[in-house]
Amino acid sequence: MLSAQNFGESGKMKEYHYTGPVEHRFSPYAFNGGTVLAVAGEDFAIVASDTRLSEGYSIHSRDSPKCYKLTDTTVIGCSGFHGDCLTLTKIIDARLKMYKHSNNKTMTSGAIAAMLSTILYSRRFFPYYVYNIIGGLDEQGKGAVYSFDPVGSYQRDTYKAGGSASAMLQPLLDNQIGFKNMEGVEHVPLSKDKAVQLVKDVFISAAERDVYTGDALRICIITKEGIQEQNIPLRKD
């Protein structure tokens, strides 16, 4: 097919040459969509994710939540390539068991975060294509959120969104939880109910505009009493 690529400078046609057999590389990664969100409060943490698993323009599953319970006080949200998400959570579970057997205590959220960073960096040159966010309670019982990039860089945050709709959610969270770009507003500490309502609203908005987010929302609320789960339906189209 004649196209603009056949024209070099000055509008003259480029020399026609046979390019030879073209190698089509097999890509070991796929993008399965999904959005994850975590918020840390005074004495609680919330990890929420949508439950849609997609590939290209198709839907693989409408009920594939991306939050995985690690311990009684820690939940991890993983989005990106589903194959790597599954393997990574299996590896983390195994390491948690090993730690428990060696040290006779459960890993704390901070320790899990540090360990995950080394696990991810060990695959620096063939990364796990996963965007992780850990939400839990730290040793003092305060809410903690740790956000990661695919190769293990992490930091502790108050709130973080990751996955396909992260660019839509993060600015709204910056404004409503971080009180950014606002003046003369009283910095009220976030209550658990207000945080849950905010998470629901923010996901409904994301489902309106992001095609990879939808179907249902799974919210895990972590308090010292334990982990409570809620399921809210989202747009299915």
Place this chain on the structure above:
Amino acid sequence: MALSNVLESPASGFNFDNAARNAAFEGLFEEGHPPKPMKTGTTIAGVVFKDGVVLGADTRATSSEVVADKMCAKIHYISPNIYCCGAGTAADTEKTTDLLSSNLTVFSLNSGRNPRVVMAVNILQDMLYRYHGQIGANLILGGVDCTGNHLYTVGPYGSVTKVPYLAMGSGDLAALGILEDGFKHDLELEKAKELVRDSIHAGIMSDLGSGNNIDICVITKQGVDYIRPFQESEYKDTRKPKYKYRPGTTPVLTKKVVPLKLEVVEETQQRMDTV
């Protein structure tokens, strides 16, 4: 009588005026990533029934993975008896159908006849083949004329198929499944509308590029019934406007007032006749 066109067809077959410009253009963007045109990522379908043609479409327009328009109109007017559903690049379907509509209006004014569906198809095929697929328009043309009820599809490279039922767009396989199962010749109007609605609904649920509402257009000898929306999405936007910002939330850093000096040049009074 010579046929006149809104835009003159070029004298020779292929027109490469813009090819050199496009090649230079691509180099200007960083990393060789020119802006991607907005695609509609659609489900469109059409069915010929006993008294005419039913066309259906969803209303979502996507710009890669973001929904750009939740209520876009994909069924375009061509002439009083011909309508066209468009899938592919949004700008291409809009402009191509507009151009086609103008050409057919000029024809009917010149000849005093209603345009036939085959004429629309031939003009489209001509234009799309001339551009060798660079115009990304997948169109479903349906209409009723003196020779009967017709449904055609025109592809971006200029291919034409005449069929009694079809679906196009990213959700076409889902919609075609429903159409293949439910289609019969000489359906009644209500059954035909149901069938098209079900096929677009299948596209909306199974395809990420389609969504929101369903539009239907029924064309018969008596006239056209453009129902927009035929069915509103069951997922209503129930967000309450509770995120309010007090005046003064955005800080004013500097203020500059520039008075406009206006002088009265002319003053007239016009009496209006009011009963």
